[in-house]
Amino acid sequence: MAKKKSSKKKKKFKLLKKLARGIYYLISQIYIVIDKIIITPLAKLMLLAMKPFKGTSKPLDRLLNNKLVLISLSLLIALIAFFGVDKITEVLTNNSADIIYNKQVTALYNEEAYVIEGLPETVDITLIGRRADLYLAKQFQNDEVVIDLRDLKPGTHKVDLKYSGSVSSIDYKLDPSVATVVVYEKMSESKKITKEILYEDSLDSKYTISDISFSRDEVYVKGAEYKLEQIATVKALVDIRKITKPTVGTTTLKEIPLVAYDSKGNKLDIEIVPGTVDASIEIASPSKEVPLRVVPEGEVAFGKAIDEIKLSKTNATIYGNESALEKISYIPVNINVDGLDKKTEYTVNLSLPSGVREISTKSVVAEVTLADVKEKTVKNINIATKNLKDGLTAQAASRSDSVATVIVKGSATNIKDASSENIQAFVDLQGLDKGTHKVKVQVTGEDLKLTYTPKTTTVTIIIK
Numbered sequence: 001m002a003k004k005k006s007s008k009k010k011k012k013f014k015l016l017k018k019l020a021r022g023i024y025y026l027i028s029q030i031y032i033v034i035d036k037i038i039i040t041p042l043a044k045l046m047l048l049a050m051k052p053f054k055g056t057s058k059p060l061d062r063l064l065n066n067k068l069v070l071i072s073l074s075l076l077i078a079l080i081a082f083f084g085v086d087k088i089t090e091v092l093t094n095n096s097a098d099i100i101y102n103k104q105v106t107a108l109y110n111e112e113a114y115v116i117e118g119l120p121e122t123v124d125i126t127l128i129g130r131r132a133d134l135y136l137a138k139q140f141q142n143d144e145v146v147i148d149l150r151d152l153k154p155g156t157h158k159v160d161l162k163y164s165g166s167v168s169s170i171d172y173k174l175d176p177s178v179a180t181v182v183v184y185e186k187m188s189e190s191k192k193i194t195k196e197i198l199y200e201d202s203l204d205s206k207y208t209i210s211d212i213s214f215s216r217d218e219v220y221v222k223g224a225e226y227k228l229e230q231i232a233t234v235k236a237l238v239d240i241r242k243i244t245k246p247t248v249g250t251t252t253l254k255e256i257p258l259v260a261y262d263s264k265g266n267k268l269d270i271e272i273v274p275g276t277v278d279a280s281i282e283i284a285s286p287s288k289e290v291p292l293r294v295v296p297e298g299e300v301a302f303g304k305a306i307d308e309i310k311l312s313k314t315n316a317t318i319y320g321n322e323s324a325l326e327k328i329s330y331i332p333v334n335i336n337v338d339g340l341d342k343k344t345e346y347t348v349n350l351s352l353p354s355g356v357r358e359i360s361t362k363s364v365v366a367e368v369t370l371a372d373v374k375e376k377t378v379k380n381i382n383i384a385t386k387n388l389k390d391g392l393t394a395q396a397a398s399r400s401d402s403v404a405t406v407i408v409k410g411s412a413t414n415i416k417d418a419s420s421e422n423i424q425a426f427v428d429l430q431g432l433d434k435g436t437h438k439v440k441v442q443v444t445g446e447d448l449k450l451t452y453t454p455k456t457t458t459v460t461i462i463i464k
Helices: 002-052 060-066 065-093 131-140 226-230 322-326
Strands: 094-108 112-117 122-130 145-150 153-158 171-175 176-183 188-198 209-214 217-224 233-239 249-261 270-275 276-284 286-297 304-312 316-318 331-336 344-349 356-359 365-370 374-388 394-396 401-411 423-430 435-442 444-445 449-452 458-463
Touching: 094 131, 122 131, 131 171, 145 153, 171 304, 171 394, 176 286, 188 209, 188 226, 233 276, 233 286, 249 270, 286 365, 286 458, 316 322, 331 365, 401 444, 444 449
Parallel strands: 094 145, 188 233, 286 331, 374 423
Antiparallel strands: 094 122, 112 176, 122 171, 153 176, 188 217, 209 276, 217 270, 233 249, 249 276, 286 316, 304 365, 316 356, 344 365, 374 401, 394 458, 401 449, 423 444, 435 458
């Protein structure tokens, strides 16, 4: 029995010994392979790299010539290279995501027959896959996002958007992926063109736009019926800034855009055929030469009167609308003479009357000379009426109520020319109805250097 146990132990020992030899052989073979493929080439490379430094440092030279040190360094470099390659492989093989923003949507439908509302202009595309594939997929961004509406009839529909991605290993997700669209039949009608002048103030102030004519008077508007009903006007937007060298005469602007507006002035998204027109623009420069007229404001010192007013310029040329120029007979030069007691010069900036865009003279110098005040009485000035209501007539209650006496004050030189021909007397009947009324007499005179005071202060007027 003891012999049997001893025999079994010997067999087990021999088996373990063979197994150990096999493991040792396997490890030695692996070492030989690693030594041959990795360690030995790296060691040779290091020896080659250190050759220029041989002899410069004996301790370092002995250390690098030590086989164990070389094997350890080579193994360390091999491990670093292994983990680096492994990391790159992991980056390239693991799934990741990227986004293509604002990709244009292409809609397929009959544009001549239908109008589509609710179409998204752009979508965002999320790409999911390996990094290497993502990089490749982003090189094919010319692929189209398509929404196919060719089989749809008028009404509301939900339609899928499709993206033909070129890389099959990538998962593409669209946002939005579905669009709710409304299909309308396209209608059309003709509309007259009206003009709208933009940036007219940029034109030289001496010029004005006298007329604009277009290459056509009407255009066609196309769209859904409810949109056509909203159109109040179609305007040609004439941008004056596009006239490079404006001069008096006719100039042409090409391809002026047309825009449709509703009754509230909101721009409508509607098709206009054609979308532009040409315009012939007439540029004029209406002008008129008028005198400068001094208008004294206030009263000079007691006992004094304005004897003479000299202006550095007596006339000016004004530019503006013809209708406005016709109403202007002079340009006022306002000066404040209140309390003035000696000869004085004023520099006055001229104001532009309504409708005037430019004036040849911006400012003038006015020289005022004083003299002792004199007085003159002018009699029998006929009294006129103003602001009488339509359908009524007015007459003086007596002969004395029809004429006025006026006291004129000024320098001796100026008052000698004052007469009933250049003095006006009137009564203002604003708001008065039928009956007998006492009204105030008012007077004015052509020579503004003089003062005019009515001696007849009130008269009786009968309104019928």
